[in-house]
Amino acid sequence: MTPDVTTMTTSRLGAPARWAAEWPENWQSVAVSRADKLLEELYEGQWARMVRLAALLLRSTDHAEEVAQDAFVQIYRRLHKFATADDAVGYLRTCVVNGVRSVQRHREVVQRLQPPPPAAPPGPEELAVRADSDRTVLAALDTLPQRQREVLVLRYWSELSGKEIAEALGISEGAVKSHTHRGVAALRAALDGQETGDE
Amino acid sequence: MSDDQRPITLHGPEDPETEQRLRDALRREADAVHPGNRLDAIRTQARRGSPPVGRTVLGLVAAALVLVVGGGVLGTVLLRNGSGGGADTAAPANARTASEPPAASSSGSVAPPASATPPTTPSTSANSAGVATGLPVYWIGPGDKLFREFVTVPDRGGRALTAVREMLGSAPADPDYRRGPWAESVSDSTAISVTQRGEDLTVDLPAAAFDTSAPVSRAEAMAAVQQLVWTVTAAVQAQGSVTVLIDGKPGQAWGLVDVGAPVRRDADARSAVWIDLEEGRQVSTGTLTVKGTSRAFEGTVQWTVTRPDGSVAAEGHTMGGSMETYEEFSFTTTLPAGTYLVTVFAPDMSGRARDVGADTKTIVVR
Numbered sequence: 001m002t003p004d005v006t007t008m009t010t011s012r013l014g015a016p017a018r019w020a021a022e023w024p025e026n027w028q029s030v031a032v033s034r035a036d037k038l039l040e041e042l043y044e045g046q047w048a049r050m051v052r053l054a055a056l057l058l059r060s061t062d063h064a065e066e067v068a069q070d071a072f073v074q075i076y077r078r079l080h081k082f083a084t085a086d087d088a089v090g091y092l093r094t095c096v097v098n099g100v101r102s103v104q105r106h107r108e109v110v111q112r113l114q115p116p117p118p119a120a121p122p123g124p125e126e127l128a129v130r131a132d133s134d135r136t137v138l139a140a141l142d143t144l145p146q147r148q149r150e151v152l153v154l155r156y157w158s159e160l161s162g163k164e165i166a167e168a169l170g171i172s173e174g175a176v177k178s179h180t181h182r183g184v185a186a187l188r189a190a191l192d193g194q195e196t197g198d199e
Numbered sequence: 200m201s202d203d204q205r206p207i208t209l210h211g212p213e214d215p216e217t218e219q220r221l222r223d224a225l226r227r228e229a230d231a232v233h234p235g236n237r238l239d240a241i242r243t244q245a246r247r248g249s250p251p252v253g254r255t256v257l258g259l260v261a262a263a264l265v266l267v268v269g270g271g272v273l274g275t276v277l278l279r280n281g282s283g284g285g286a287d288t289a290a291p292a293n294a295r296t297a298s299e300p301p302a303a304s305s306s307g308s309v310a311p312p313a314s315a316t317p318p319t320t321p322s323t324s325a326n327s328a329g330v331a332t333g334l335p336v337y338w339i340g341p342g343d344k345l346f347r348e349f350v351t352v353p354d355r356g357g358r359a360l361t362a363v364r365e366m367l368g369s370a371p372a373d374p375d376y377r378r379g380p381w382a383e384s385v386s387d388s389t390a391i392s393v394t395q396r397g398e399d400l401t402v403d404l405p406a407a408a409f410d411t412s413a414p415v416s417r418a419e420a421m422a423a424v425q426q427l428v429w430t431v432t433a434a435v436q437a438q439g440s441v442t443v444l445i446d447g448k449p450g451q452a453w454g455l456v457d458v459g460a461p462v463r464r465d466a467d468a469r470s471a472v473w474i475d476l477e478e479g480r481q482v483s484t485g486t487l488t489v490k491g492t493s494r495a496f497e498g499t500v501q502w503t504v505t506r507p508d509g510s511v512a513a514e515g516h517t518m519g520g521s522m523e524t525y526e527e528f529s530f531t532t533t534l535p536a537g538t539y540l541v542t543v544f545a546p547d548m549s550g551r552a553r554d555v556g557a558d559t560k561t562i563v564v565r
């Protein structure tokens with residue numbers, strides 16, 4: 001029958017290959033239930049937040065759920081890396097940011113192929129009643145470079161530290177600081193300009 | 200407005216008014232988004248693409264074997280030849296669902312909530328028969344060299360076929376590795392077969408398995424053929440040759456590499472260094488023992504442990520294999536809590552460059 005212990009050495013090829021392992025009796029159930037448990041915990045705590053983060057970064061609810069879903073699928077496949085659901089949040093956030101960028105890249109391609117829509121008609125989500133002031137702020141945010149927008153959303157909505165933002169975006173903390181600084185300044189300038197123009 | 204003349208830097212993050220307006224606007228905007236429930240869709244999608252089942256524990260066990268915290272040292276890493284270790288021909292084709300979580304057994308704390316278990320478990324005998332344990336799958340990494348990860352996944356037609364399907368359709372845990380130019384979509388195809396005669400294997404793949412939607416280099420194509428050879432032979436511990444067929448016939452893989460004749464593992468296809476450590480492994484503070492296998496000029500490999508800012512926490516060198524043979528290396532170090540990158544590389548003859556081969560793993564010390 002199957003030997004209890006086997007080694008394999010492909011000495012002819014010069015490559016000894018030896019592999020794992022002694023298994024605890026119940027390892028399958030431990031594995032499955034642990035991944036599922038972590039997923040549920042993570043989903044409960046983070047699903048709405050991640051969809052909203054995607055929606056803010058995309059400035060649209062289209063695709064926000066898809067982006068978040070893909071992020072959760074990616075994280076589910078890597079749940080073995082994390083001891084607790086909390087440990088996985090940073091990685092999850094990075095997946096969302098990357099997913100958003102990928103949607104945006106696709107959008108850019110589509111926009112290049114299609115003529116621009118006449119005078120920016122509001123999408124369905126823009127039709128929601130919203131204070132004028134908010135609309136002005138968000139419109140100003142839209143004019144900023146992508147990296148600055150990402151930093152501002154993560155800082156002022158997700159309320160992350162500089163370090164966490166740096167991890168989510170794969171940039172240095174110094175860069176986060178400077179993007180925040182410039183982003184807020186540009187936002188202020190845009191708001192000042194708009195509100196001056198409105199007067 | 201004279202505000203336009205204001206130096207722009209005055210309105211950096213120390214601009215509470217703008218910051219507050221932004222905060223409020225984002226909050227109200229976010230609150231207007233009401234996400235639907237997609238938990239089941241996430242589970243289904245995750246399992247369809249790359250079942251995470253058991254990578255968890257595989258990692259725990261495999262890492263426990265190679266990485267001994269607290270000063271103990273394990274001997275040779277051995278395989279207990281489990282349920283799937285024999286012939287790979289008899290497993291039921293629909294065994295994939297069989298590995299949905301069985302009821303937790305002896306360890307009462309791990310029973311999944313009822314909702315976590317899709318009601319698809321077909322039978323009680325599924326626990327052991329439906330899972331391929333400790334399956335080595337090879338991925339392509341830096342320099343188009345092969346690297347190895349162990350997975351524990353639902354059985355999809357025996358160990359050899361399961362390993363091939365994983366290699367075609369799954370993804371490595373280590374971000375430095377990649378799948379190779381395989382078409383993920385065919386990983387479940389019934390047109391894939393593996394037959395074994397003695398120590399020799401034949402793998403038949405549909406032409407669609409060879410993904411040419413992105414450019415493939417000859418080096419990558421050759422590496423990917425070896426990836427298949429290493430993966431399928433490791434799955435059943437066969438030491439013979441592998442004949443790759445395309446739709447039952449000899450052919451050209453990616454239009455670049457002739458297949459159809461028996462080939463063996465090319466010892467040069469693997470990376471000069473493998474660290475036997477699960478990517479992202481969490482360990483307790485104390486003495487950390489890192490093991491792996493290597494082949495380097497004069498046998499010496501260098502190792503470094505760096506912090507996220509790039510500063511070096513520890514470094515040294517140790518002996519692995521030299522010339523033609525890969526042999527085990529091992530080193531120990533003591534690290535305070537934190538996240539680290541462990542790098543082991545084979546220096547070239549000058550003793551400096553790391554181009555010859557390297558492997559890196561992230562660890563979290565708690």
